[in-house]
Amino acid sequence: MIEWLWPWMLLMVPLPWLVRRLLPPARSQQPALRAPFFREWQVLSESQQGSSRSSGAGKLLLLWLTWILLLIALARPVWIGDPIELPKSGRDLMLSVDISGSMRIEDMQLGQVVARRIDAVRQLGAEFIGRRQGDRLGLILFGSNAYVQSPLSFDTATVKRFLLEAQIGFAGQETAIGDAIGLAVKRLKERPADSRVLILLTDGQDTASSVKPLDAAQLAASLGIRIYTIGIGADEMTLPGLFGSSFGSRQVNPSAELDESTLQEIARVTGGQYFRARNPRELAKIYELLDQLEPVEQESATYRPRQALGYLALLGAILLSFLLALQHCWRAGLWLPGGDRQPLGEKS
Numbered sequence: 318m319i320e321w322l323w324p325w326m327l328l329m330v331p332l333p334w335l336v337r338r339l340l341p342p343a344r345s346q347q348p349a350l351r352a353p354f355f356r357e358w359q360v361l362s363e364s365q366q367g368s369s370r371s372s373g374a375g376k377l378l379l380l381w382l383t384w385i386l387l388l389i390a391l392a393r394p395v396w397i398g399d400p401i402e403l404p405k406s407g408r409d410l411m412l413s414v415d416i417s418g419s420m421r422i423e424d425m426q427l428g429q430v431v432a433r434r435i436d437a438v439r440q441l442g443a444e445f446i447g448r449r450q451g452d453r454l455g456l457i458l459f460g461s462n463a464y465v466q467s468p469l470s471f472d473t474a475t476v477k478r479f480l481l482e483a484q485i486g487f488a489g490q491e492t493a494i495g496d497a498i499g500l501a502v503k504r505l506k507e508r509p510a511d512s513r514v515l516i517l518l519t520d521g522q523d524t525a526s527s528v529k530p531l532d533a534a535q536l537a538a539s540l541g542i543r544i545y546t547i548g549i550g551a552d553e554m555t556l557p558g559l560f561g562s563s564f565g566s567r568q569v570n571p572s573a574e575l576d577e578s579t580l581q582e583i584a585r586v587t588g589g590q591y592f593r594a595r596n597p598r599e600l601a602k603i604y605e606l607l608d609q610l611e612p613v614e615q616e617s618a619t620y621r622p623r624q625a626l627g628y629l630a631l632l633g634a635i636l637l638s639f640l641l642a643l644q645h646c647w648r649a650g651l652w653l654p655g656g657d658r659q660p661l662g663e664k665s
Contacts, residue, residue, distance in 0.1 A: 461489025
């Protein structure tokens with residue numbers, strides 16, 4: 318349907334007619350001009366009298382149409398579309414991802430390929446984000462420093478793209494878990510939502526924060542922010558021996574630097590949970606469990622798309638104005654070349 322924002326503008330439609338009817342005609346006080354070729358003008362006027370009457374009615378009609386179209390544009394018509402349902406979210410969910418140097422360790426089995434930790438996190442995290450339609454999502458990346466890559470937004474496609482584009486080392490080589498929590502708290506506390514959630518994923522221990530992780534967790538708990546922590550990295554991997562052979566190979570724990578006790582305490586203090594992801598399969602299950610622990614709201618809100626239409630009427634008025642100008646130029650003979658115009662008083 319069409320809605321008029323300023324419908325009272327249409328009351329001015331009869332204004333030109335009222336001005337013509339009510340105002341007295343202009344009376345010139347200037348003396349008449351003596352024209353020696355008046356007789357020739359009179360003959361020319363009589364010959365064009367019939368055509369001028371018919372063209373005058375057409376010109377008047379175009380003027381009225383132009384005036385009405387201008388008033389329609391001023392009345393600001395807006396087309397309102399059919400209602401569209403949007404999921405209503407009760408959650409503000411921030412995803413905080415470690416991109417320190419240790420995330421390049423290759424101990425994640427993706428299909429037939431052993432991939433880096435960051436590759437598994439990006440791939441499975443993007444799938445998790447894609448399922449959170451209706452939630453406000455944000456992304457924090459941290460290494461030696463923490464920074465907001467994407468603020469809280471319903472635009473999950475953009476958040477997903479930012480995660481897929483995350484590169485190791487952009488935030489430094491160390492790990493600032495406490496700063497990442499503090500930054501998330503700063504962003505989440507500004508939101509009015511009843512449920513505020515932080516998912517923090519790391520493969521190490523805090524080595525660069527200006528605030529201790531447990532102090533930041535206490536602040537989050539006081540504001541009602543739940544933190545789910547995920548420790549990523551395999552428990553063991555085989556390092557090849559001499560010339561890449563099994564001779565001299567040895568088993569190592571690539572997650573020896575993972576501070577599980579601190580991550581567990583952060584989750585406990587804030588009412589969240591700690592998860593251990595030793596491979597992509599476990600990480601995928603963790604994301605599925607998080608979908609169950611923090612389900613997307615099923616309520617829906619509606620909105621109606623709006624599109625302004627006033628520009629169409631304005632465009633029509635401009636086109637009619639050009640048509641009137643062309644008509645005037647044609648009748649005045651302005652299109653004829655100078656050599657083809659015959660001076661008044663001369664006979665061919």
